[in-house]
Amino acid sequence: MSIENKSFRPKIVAFCCNWCSYAGADLAGSSRLSYPADVKIIRVPCSCRVNPMFILRAFEKGADGVIMCGCHPGDCHYSTGNFYARRRMTLLFSMLDYIGVENGRTRVEWVSAAEGVKFSDTMNSFVEKIYSLGENVRLGDLRCRN
Amino acid sequence: MYKIAKENLSALFRLIADSQELYLPVKTAGQVNFAAWSEEAEVALDTLKSVKSPKDAFFPQSEGLYTVRREGKKMKVEPEELKSQDFVVFGMKACDVKGLEVLDNVFLADPIDTFYAARREHGTIVALACHEPEESCFCKVFGVDAADPAADVAAWMIGEDLYWKALTEKGEALTKKVKELLSDADETAVEAEKEAIRGIAEKLPYMNLSLDGWNGDALSEKFDDKLWEELYKPCLACGTCTFVCPTCQCYDIKDYNTGNSVSRYRCWDSCMYSDFTMMAHGNNRTSQMQRFRQRFMHKLVYYPANNDGMYSCVGCGRCVEKCPASLNIVKVIKAFQKQGGER
Amino acid sequence: MQELINRAKEMLDDGTVARVLGWKAGDLPYNPEPAYFEDAESLKDFVYNGFCGANLSKYMIEASKLEGKTLVFLKPCDTYSFNQLIKEHRVDREKAYIIGVGCKGKLDIEKIRAQGIKGIESIEGAEITDDADTLKVQTIYGEKSCAYADAMLERCHVCKGKEHKIYDEQIGESKETKDGERFDEVARIEAMAPAEKFAFFQKELSKCIRCNACRNVCPACSCRKCVFDSNKFDSAQKANVDSFEEKMFHIIRAFHVAGRCTDCGECSRVCPQGIPLHLFNRKFIKDIDELYGEYQAGDDTESKAPLTNYTFEDAEPSIVGKRG
Numbered sequence: 001m002s003i004e005n006k007s008f009r010p011k012i013v014a015f016c017c018n019w020c021s022y023a024g025a026d027l028a029g030s031s032r033l034s035y036p037a038d039v040k041i042i043r044v045p046c047s048c049r050v051n052p053m054f055i056l057r058a059f060e061k062g063a064d065g066v067i068m069c070g071c072h073p074g075d076c077h078y079s080t081g082n083f084y085a086r087r088r089m090t091l092l093f094s095m096l097d098y099i100g101v102e103n104g105r106t107r108v109e110w111v112s113a114a115e116g117v118k119f120s121d122t123m124n125s126f127v128e129k130i131y132s133l134g135e136n137v138r139l140g141d142l143r144c145r146n
Numbered sequence: 147m148y149k150i151a152k153e154n155l156s157a158l159f160r161l162i163a164d165s166q167e168l169y170l171p172v173k174t175a176g177q178v179n180f181a182a183w184s185e186e187a188e189v190a191l192d193t194l195k196s197v198k199s200p201k202d203a204f205f206p207q208s209e210g211l212y213t214v215r216r217e218g219k220k221m222k223v224e225p226e227e228l229k230s231q232d233f234v235v236f237g238m239k240a241c242d243v244k245g246l247e248v249l250d251n252v253f254l255a256d257p258i259d260t261f262y263a264a265r266r267e268h269g270t271i272v273a274l275a276c277h278e279p280e281e282s283c284f285c286k287v288f289g290v291d292a293a294d295p296a297a298d299v300a301a302w303m304i305g306e307d308l309y310w311k312a313l314t315e316k317g318e319a320l321t322k323k324v325k326e327l328l329s330d331a332d333e334t335a336v337e338a339e340k341e342a343i344r345g346i347a348e349k350l351p352y353m354n355l356s357l358d359g360w361n362g363d364a365l366s367e368k369f370d371d372k373l374w375e376e377l378y379k380p381c382l383a384c385g386t387c388t389f390v391c392p393t394c395q396c397y398d399i400k401d402y403n404t405g406n407s408v409s410r411y412r413c414w415d416s417c418m419y420s421d422f423t424m425m426a427h428g429n430n431r432t433s434q435m436q437r438f439r440q441r442f443m444h445k446l447v448y449y450p451a452n453n454d455g456m457y458s459c460v461g462c463g464r465c466v467e468k469c470p471a472s473l474n475i476v477k478v479i480k481a482f483q484k485q486g487g488e489r
Numbered sequence: 490m491q492e493l494i495n496r497a498k499e500m501l502d503d504g505t506v507a508r509v510l511g512w513k514a515g516d517l518p519y520n521p522e523p524a525y526f527e528d529a530e531s532l533k534d535f536v537y538n539g540f541c542g543a544n545l546s547k548y549m550i551e552a553s554k555l556e557g558k559t560l561v562f563l564k565p566c567d568t569y570s571f572n573q574l575i576k577e578h579r580v581d582r583e584k585a586y587i588i589g590v591g592c593k594g595k596l597d598i599e600k601i602r603a604q605g606i607k608g609i610e611s612i613e614g615a616e617i618t619d620d621a622d623t624l625k626v627q628t629i630y631g632e633k634s635c636a637y638a639d640a641m642l643e644r645c646h647v648c649k650g651k652e653h654k655i656y657d658e659q660i661g662e663s664k665e666t667k668d669g670e671r672f673d674e675v676a677r678i679e680a681m682a683p684a685e686k687f688a689f690f691q692k693e694l695s696k697c698i699r700c701n702a703c704r705n706v707c708p709a710c711s712c713r714k715c716v717f718d719s720n721k722f723d724s725a726q727k728a729n730v731d732s733f734e735e736k737m738f739h740i741i742r743a744f745h746v747a748g749r750c751t752d753c754g755e756c757s758r759v760c761p762q763g764i765p766l767h768l769f770n771r772k773f774i775k776d777i778d779e780l781y782g783e784y785q786a787g788d789d790t791e792s793k794a795p796l797t798n799y800t801f802e803d804a805e806p807s808i809v810g811k812r813g
Contacts, residue, residue, distance in 0.1 A: 052744050053716075056737050061405055073801065083799035086806065087781070091747060091796075093809040094776050095740055095769070098679065100687025108806040138687050141733040144404045175692045177762050194607075197762055198698060207698065208730045280607050281517060281629075346608070349629040351517070380523040380548075384702035385727060386761050400728065413728035416700075421720055467598075470702045470759030471543065472520035480516060 010064040010130045012039045014123070015054065017047045019077040020112045021069030027116030035123035038130075039067075047071070047108075048081030052092045055106065059139040065105045065130035069122070072110040082110070101139050104129045147336065148310040148321070148328035155191075155308060158327050159183050159236070165323065167233035169203050171196050180235065191237050191303065194280055195464055199392035200242050203235045204265045205249060207389070208413035211261075211399070215407040228264035234320065236272045240295035241285040241462040243273050245392030248460065251453050252395045270316045273297035275343060282463030284352035284476060290460055293343035304339045311336075352463070352476055356483065362451025369443060373485055377478055378438035380471040385416030387441070387465040387474070393458045396422070417441045442478050490537050490617065492660055493562065493590065498529045500560050506586050507557025510548055512541040518612040519598045523548055537562065539615035542595035542642060544755050546570035546580075547708040553581040561585055564592045565663065566644070568654040569751035569787030570708035575655075576790045577749070579711045589653030591617060591661030594637065594645040599763065601626065601640045606633045617661060638668070644754025644767065647671035654787060671752065672775050675768060694735040696762035699727050703756035703766050709746035709786075716741070743769035748777060748796040751787035780804050 016022040022043050028035065044050055047070025058066045068089060070082040089108050097103040107129075109122045150158060162168045163183050171190045172181040178193040180200040198207075212225040250266070253259035273295035276283070285292055294300065298317035302309040309331055312321040321328070347353050360368075388394045398415040401408050415422055417440045423430065431437050449458035459475055466474040497509045513524035514536040521536050523543045544567045552559040563571060568589060574580040596615060601624070608629035614621045614637065624640055626633045638646075647670065651663035678686055704710045704717075717726040717738060729735055743750075743766075752774060756766040777784055777795045781803070784795050 053737075053741055056740065060733055060737065073803075080799065083801075083803065084796070086803055087796055087799055090780065090804060090806045090808065091773055091776055092740075092744060093806050095744070095772060097683075097809050098686065098772050099690045099736065099740070100681075100683045100685070102683055103810045106806075139733065139736065141404075141731045143402060143409055143731055144406075175696060175763075177696055179696065179762075197696075208728045210730075278607060281609050346629065350608070351610075379525060382702065382705040382759075384700050384705040384759075386698075386700040386702045386759075389698045389700045390761060398727065402730065411728070411730055413730065415727060419701075419727060420714075420718060421726075424720060466517075466520075468761040470706050470761075472515050472522040477516060477522075 008131070008135060010038050010127065010135070011062055012036075012065045012067065012127060012130060013058040013063045014039050014041045015044050015047070015050050015066070015068040016041050016111075017070045017077075017082075018043055018045050020071040020075070021109075021119060023113035024069070024111045024115050024119040027113065028120040029116075031116045033116055033120035035120045036127045038127055039123050046076065046078055046081040047085040048076075048078070050085060050089075052088060055092060056139070059101075059105075059136060060141045060144065062140055062144050064133070064136040065107075065126060067107045067109065067122070067126050069109050069111045069119070072112055075112065096139070101136075102133050104133050105136060105139075147331050147333050149307045149331035150310065150328050152303070152306050152308060154327055155189075158324055159189070160185075161324050161327060162234050162236070162320075166231060168236060169200070169233065170236040180237075183236075191274065192277075194276060194278065195239070195462065195467070197464075197468070198390055199245060199462065199464060200235055200238050201245055201249060201392050203233070204246060204269060205253070205262055205395070208411055209261060211410045211412055213407050213409045226261075228260055229268050230264070232268045232270065234270045234272060236274075238271055238273045238295070238297065239276055239462070240273060240290050240292050241283075241288075241460040242392050243271060243295055243297045244285070244288065244290045244460040245462070246271075248393040248449075248456070248458050249395050251456065270299070270320050271297040272299040272301055272310075272317075272320070275300065275302045275339065277303055277339075277343070279343065279347050279350060280463070281350055282352065282466040283347070283350060284355050284461035284463060286347055286353045286461070287355045287357060288457055288459060288461045291344075292347055293340040302336050302339050304335050307331075307335075309336050309339075352461075352466075355476060355479060357446070357457070357479065359482065360446040360450075360457075360479065362447060362455060364447055365443075365451070368447055368482070369439070371482070371485075373481060374435055374439045377473075377481055378435045380473055381418070381434060381438050382471050383418050383420070383434050383437070384470060385418050386468050386470060388416035388418060389414060390464040390468050392460055392462055392464070393445070417444070442475060445475065446479075490535075493537055493588070494532050494535050496588065496660060497526065497532055497535065497560055500586065501527075501529055501532075505558065506560040507555070508552075508559050509535075510545055510552055510559050510561040512536050512543065512562075518609060518615075519596070519601075525552075537590060537617055539594070539596040539617070539637075540598070542597075542758055544570055544706075544708060544753050546574060547706065547711075547755075549580045549585060550574065550711055553579075553584045555584075558584055558586050560588065562588050562590045563653070563656070564590055564595075565651045565653050566592075566649060566751070566753050568656065569649070569785070570753050571787075572654050572790050573749055573751055573787040574708060574711065576794075577711065587656045589656035589659040591659075591663040592651060592666075593617060593664035594641045594648070594666035596624075596637075596640045597642045597758070600642075601635055604633075604635055604639070606635060638666070641666060642754065642758055643765070644752075644757065649752065649785070654789075671771060674765070675771050675775050678768065690736075691732065693764050694739060695732060696764055697729060697735040697739070698762060699729050699735070699738070700761060701726065702759045702761065704742055706755045706759045707746065707750075708753065708755070709749045709751070710742070739766065739769055743773060746770065747773035748784070748794040749786050750774065751785070780808070
């Protein structure tokens with residue numbers, strides 16, 4: 001599916017861990033790998049810093065998809081942060097699915113600092129998924145739309 | 147006096163809704179609240195009390211005041227428009243209508259609240275007599291007659307008919323609009339129904355509650371009473387009582403950042419909340435006891451002191467039914483009474 | 490009930506406890522309120538019947554700060570909450586003397602009203618000692634009757650059991666009330682299509698008036714200051730300007746108590762709009778059970794909560810999509 005000739009431009013928020021995926025994004029850049037500009041990166045000190053409220057807030061303010069990237073399980077800079085984050089996000093995503101928000105709109109990927117290619121592939125596939133899901137109308141604040 | 151068969155009510159609603167908005171009790175997910183009429187709406191006129199009082203139609207739980215936008219280097223303020231279309235609220239009860247009188251004293255006094263005033267001006271109220279008041283009702287205590295609501299149009303549901311009587315100019319105007327569906331009726335059935343309703347009311351436990359000692363002059367006597375320390379204890383500090391109440395009128399003004407603009411809105415506040423009347427220096431009520439006392443002192447002492455003795459409670463009994471800890475204004479009044487007797 | 494009063498009097502008299510936390514008879518047949526009793530005299534108003542649904546564990550947070558011991562009456566389901574509060578260091582076990590009271594299911598006046606019973610004068614059969622399966626309701630329109638089971642709170646139909654998880658002594662017999670499975674409703678919703686799920690919750694949550702009763706009654710919501718009470722917070726605690734705000738509030742609230750919620754059902758009991766809030770909590774409990782092993786909050790005071798724990802092999806978040 002080609003994404004170039006669509007009038008819908010999604011807003012995508014990516015929470016990236018400072019120690020892995022944020023550097024992974026850097027590497028993707030310096031390796032001249034491309035990923036869509038629809039992805040807005042927010043750097044966090046650890047995936048465990050991501051409060052469920054951050055995810056909902058992103059949707060509130062108009063995000064169409066939210067992705068969180070952290071270190072591979074076992075490789076956390078703080079030893080165990082991503083293990084807790086993994087449980088939290090699993091439960092939160094399951095809850096969002098339960099109230100009827102399409103489950104493709106949220107994703108977690110583990111991307112290390114050395115995986116520039118994985119970073120760009122992940123973002124490309126996530127953006128494509130959000131294009132196919134279209135605009136997020138179920139979880140946002142209408143006041144933020146005008 | 148006119149009447150219309152119950153089976154024709156949906157035609158009546160359709161006709162009213164053709165030319166203006168119509169709010170009436172609608173059942174959604176098992177609960178009855180006032181909402182805009184639509185063909186699909188499950189109208190529930192038989193329900194005695196909507197969960198939320200219909201004050202929403204005149205004083206919404208939240209409403210926008212204005213929006214501030216940035217235009218280049220300037221700020222542009224866009225005030226929210228005042229209500230300019232007529233609307234009808236169908237099925238308010240006598241106590242709910244009296245509740246508006248309480249709100250009028252606050253919002254229509256100087257300085258006039260223009261948002262509220264515009265809604266009052268454009269709203270026509272069709273009030274329904276209470277067919278069977280319940281044990282939580284105590285409207286009579288505040289001089290409300292459940293059998294004879296004082297609105298633009300008073301209505302009674304008797305057997306298979308709804309009786310209709312216009313009481314004001316607005317009521318006459320609405321009657322004219324729907325005349326084709328109404329037929330003439332005499333008052334005999336209505337008089338009998340009124341007697342029946344008053345008969346039921348007489349049998350209810352709260353209807354003859356005494357308000358002795360509660361008035362605008364009782365300020366320091368009631369305020370300093372030790373009883374509050376006991377009464378407030380089960381209170382969970384939730385806002386249920388205030389949000390279902392037809393007379394609670396406190397609101398808060400807040401800003402919301404939409405990312406492109408700031409929208410200023412107001413929303414109901416509750417004296418039960420810790421940030422009620424929060425100011426720069428902090429909060430002047432620091433304990434739940436003080437907040438609990440505020441609610442009842444306001445209804446039974448402060449308000450009467452400023453409004454010629456009129457209480458800010460209409461005895462609808464919603465708080466009696468809904469309080470999670472089974473506290474309510476009746477228990478408070480009774481507790482003071484009991485204490486007075488023992489002294 | 491007399492047995493409870495006698496025991497309370499004894500303990501007040503001999504100074505073992507400084508106060509009693511129980512329920513006080515209301516002025517209608519169905520509205521007793523949680524109350525403290527500090528002397529034998531005041532115990533004349535003590536009541537314990539089918540309408541004493543309030544979970545007193547939450548009140549023990551405040552009572553733990555008072556001088557002396559508090560005698561508290563806890564129903565079987567309330568003891569789970571008490572255990573959980575001990576685990577979180579919110580109550581002081583040494584400050585509580587717990588009498589586990591029997592339970593034969595608690596009643597919901599709304600369910601009695603829903604059967605068209607109004608003008609209620611008195612209700613017979615709600616006493617804990619009554620063995621009758623029927624409530625006799627005296628109304629101003631004459632006597633009506635209602636099956637006890639039909640008037641029970643939702644939570645009692647899926648009761649976790651009548652065993653007290655923590656107590657100093659037990660008084661009174663219990664009667665099994667469970668006649669349903671607590672995850673059935675959750676499973677039914679899970680099986681819906683996304684649009685249908687969304688419509689269901691949208692409709693339920695649209696009723697929310699942001700009164701915060703669910704939060705304030707919840708024994709797991711014991712934060713001294715709730716995040717939703719912050720005046721720097723965008724979505725205000727008391728406003729529902731946009732439908733997003735109810736979703737935000739209820740999802741986050743359920744999330745904050747996930748792994749700590751004992752499923753005591755107080756949130757659904759107190760909701761003035763009858764929103765089935767337990768459906769959020771039970772979804773988390775069901776997921777936790779399925780993904781991280783069976784866990785019942787409040788079963789004990791020691792075990793690690795699922796969200797403060799992990800294993801290397803935990804499921805990846807992508808399982809949400811794969812489970813369908």
